[in-house]
Amino acid sequence: MKNCYKLAMTAAIVGFGLGMLNVAQAATVSLSSSNQGWWSKTAGNSNQNDNYITGNLDATNYANFFTFDLNDLAGVSTATLQVKRFQGAGNPTKTLGFFDVSTAADVLAQKVNNPNAVIYNDLVSGKNYGTFNVSTFGNSDEILSFVLNSDAIADINASSGRFFSIGGALLGDIGIGEQYLFGFSFDSSATLVLNTDLASVPEPGILNGAVLVGITVLLLKRKGKAF
Structure with a gap:
């Protein structure tokens, strides 16, 4: 459970970071x-x-x-x-x-x-x-x-x-x-x-980052229920 939680949090942070990339x-x-x-x-x-x-x-x-x-x-x-x-x-x-x-x-x-x-x-x-x-x-x-x-x-x-x-x-x-x-x-x-x-302004990819965070949270909830 702890390992799944760490992996999920890492994915969320990376996804959010990618979404926040700026361009001129x-x-x-x-x-x-x-x-x-x-x-x-x-x-x-x-x-x-x-x-x-x-x-x-x-x-x-x-x-x-x-x-x-x-x-x-x-x-x-x-x-x-x-x-x-x-x-x-x-x-x-x-x-x-x-x-x-x-x-x-x-x-x-x-x-x-x-x-x-x-x-x-x-x-x-x-x-x-x-x-x-x-x-x-x-x-x-x-x-x-x-x-x-x-x-x-x-x-x-x-x-x-x-x-x-x-x-x-x-x-x-x-x-x-x-x-x-x-x-x-x-x-x-x-x-x-x-x-x-x-x-510089946020790339449209910020939306992708937010979506990835949402998916990660959903997976956490499902894994919590499964275990």
Whole structure:
């Protein structure tokens, strides 16, 4: 009787343990920007303005930014920034670069403090998250997707639980006159699409473990009656 009891208890423990095995669940998460806009060395702005123009307009240079609340996301493997095209001007193709941002998110959000050369320079330089050739003209409602590089992914993972910002600017000799992307970009939030491993969750096998425990208990009862 004692041996049967020990064997039954062992089977129950093993079955329950197998049922509790965890696996990482892969998921695609889309985050809307919590703040976005532009900074300039010479132009004024307002906190309510969410326009994310970048380039040169009316002899003024603009650099844009996008801030996202990452919450507790971790294990990000890919990251894609998606923004609406709106309007462009100048040469038919622009070179657009995205960069890391050291300026705190709450400081970036105070766009009323434009102009500010320090913040502008922060958005147009530093660690490069990707460089892209972008057609200046196209459907203004088109959503453009920019796959960010491994440096961006590393910084996103390092920023878990905090805000994460991306700076954007036109690169190289952009030409004379009006040269810009994302002009007239009002009331349209950018999106950061992340492929990530969420927290581990119990396998469906937990049910199998519970069933095995139940069978074991039933066998114990039957053996108790038999003996």
